Amino acid sequence: MLEEEYLNGWKRAKADLINYQKDEAKRFEDVVRFSNAVIIKDLLAVLDSFASFEKNLAQPKQDAVGFLAIQSQMQDILKNHGLEKIKVTVGENFNPQFHESVGEAESELPVGVIVEEVTGGYLLNGLVIRPTKVKLSKSK
């Protein structure tokens, strides 16, 4: 029946459109989130530099206080945009979901566990945008 074929085709086309619109809306959301992620990912380099600065600071001097404030300001802004630091503790098991191994170091700890966090890793809205770079223990 041609009539039925046409009607079904029409229904199908309608359904396709509605589905497409839904997909498109979702894709658009993803695009927005993704473009944010691109910028935030680039900014992580600045967070790294701040972290190195803080780490290399022997004694918080007066002029360093300002920098530390800028650091926390930056962290705060990015946190509001969904950025979260991946927490890593020494002795924790290596998990490639969250960690990337960049070297090994001798330690008393069991072989293969994390002995040092080299560069911080981050989650953006719950997804890993950069894994934490870590060193793993090896036997002495």
Place this chain on the structure above:
Amino acid sequence: MAKIIGIDLGTTYSEVAITEAGVPRILENAEGMRITPSTVAISKSGERLVGLLAKRQAITNPKNTIFSVKRLIGRKFTDIEVQHDKKWLPYEIKESATGGVEVKMGDAWYKPEEISAMVLAKLKADAEAKLGEKVEEAVITVPAYFDDSQRQATKNAGEIAGLKVKRILNEPTAAALAYGLNRQKNEKIVVYDFGGGTFDVSVLEVGDDTVEVKATGGDTHLGGDDFDKRVIEYLVGEYKKTDGVDLAKDALALQRLKEAAERAKHELSGAFETEINLPYITSDASGPRHFLLKLTRAKLEELVRDLIDRSVQILGKTVKEAGLDVSAINEIILVGGQTRMPAMQEAVKKYFGKEPHKNLNPDEVVAIGAAAQAGILQGEVKDVLLLDVTPLSLGIETLGGVMTRIIEKNTTVPTAKSQVFSTAADNQPSVEIHVLQGERPMATDNKTLARFILDGIPPASRGTPQVEVTFDIDANGILSVSAKDKATNRSQSIKIEASTSLTKEQIEKLKAEAAQYAEEDRKKKDLAEAKNNAEQLVYASEKAVKDAGEKIPAETKDTITKKIEALKTVKDGQDANAIKNAANELSAEIQKIGAAVYGKNEPKSS
């Protein structure tokens, strides 16, 4: 019906794409990335990892992390290539009982196709998750120079992964498919594929139903990674000169440099200069050391010039082997991320004397082509409804003789669109709706389909009445245009039967004209718009001066009046810039009225 996926199974990275509604698109993996490293590993805790996760532990687990297995698949252990690659690949490789190759991962030995199968299985699973349905069939691409044994092994890898391999497709052919060049009969195509680790050149000839590979060439150990290496060496050398520290001895610093070098390389495809800034790159007795260096595009090009030259030499040799003259090549396609580099594009362009195809993402071209092939094999779903498109844009004439488009060309019909317009003069009693068809910006250059008048618009100042114009094209291509005054609900309409009665030739001619006169038309439209703006501004300014009355100082009023006069004198001329300048001056001046009026009312601070 289950979908067929297209897979670009690369040496370092793989991609999956699918054709939906005739359009191929890349599918993201479970990690949300469009590319998946072709890497497999058995972690130190005995877990099997594939893709990004395998790559993340490669540095501390090199013996059990398998990558570049494509270099080994389907080869004999005694092949020169295998013997060469064996030297630098960090994992163990041995001869299998049948003379093939086996690699060691964890405690077991695997055939290369088994490793590839693990990559394919992940791609399949991720595609299924993304599509929400089972995937059972695939098109997988291989380099054009792959022999039967390598193709068979790749096919086996697919079968092991649970995929029915519908076709093993040549990578350059896939690239040509992605650009839709398979339809151009007797064309000769060169595909220049500069990947991360390998460089391939292929010369193709499109026959009746086939794409024939006429010649292949390349260098299996030349790629974008070599460019990175050159940049890193340069950075290390410079730092040694300026700061006296050898960063090559610091593994972590070297890794940061590697990332920075890659990033700089990417940035220099768009910019002419980039800054490589790595604070706290290392430390010595004197404390932390920082890395800061500017890298220019010219310097980068200098560093890799010989590599580009080498690729062009290979290119020339391959074209010659195909028995062709450079001038016989019709199309050139660029594939591989490194071809984003302007100097490389320039080198290829110079060699052929014509522009290569590069508008598709060069990392994704092969996967897109594989999906296009999958779409062909799958056969498009038979369309019960045949939907037409409007071949040309439709619109009406508006102030200044400009054509305002209501329905853009190539819109699928049936469709309806409306837009609200207003009057151009105070107390205008009627509007004329001049229905136009064509691509040119000015009304007079397009075809008039109809004219009608909507009258009875109540007196009002210009811009106040709201006239809604609706264009409706039904499934038979019949256009109805209606105009309605929203205040009175008075309306007028007209039906145009022949809106798509143009022949194909006429349509093409109109489109060609639009392209030909594009620049001239743009200027005309620009002038018309400048005049429209000027007119509105004059009107608004006069009104503002009148409304403000005594609130503004006489001298401001004077200047404004002078500027209004100045604009009035130029606005009927033909110089768009003069009109714009006069308008800008007036517009700057007119803001003073606001300042004067509001300034007066400002409460004085005590």
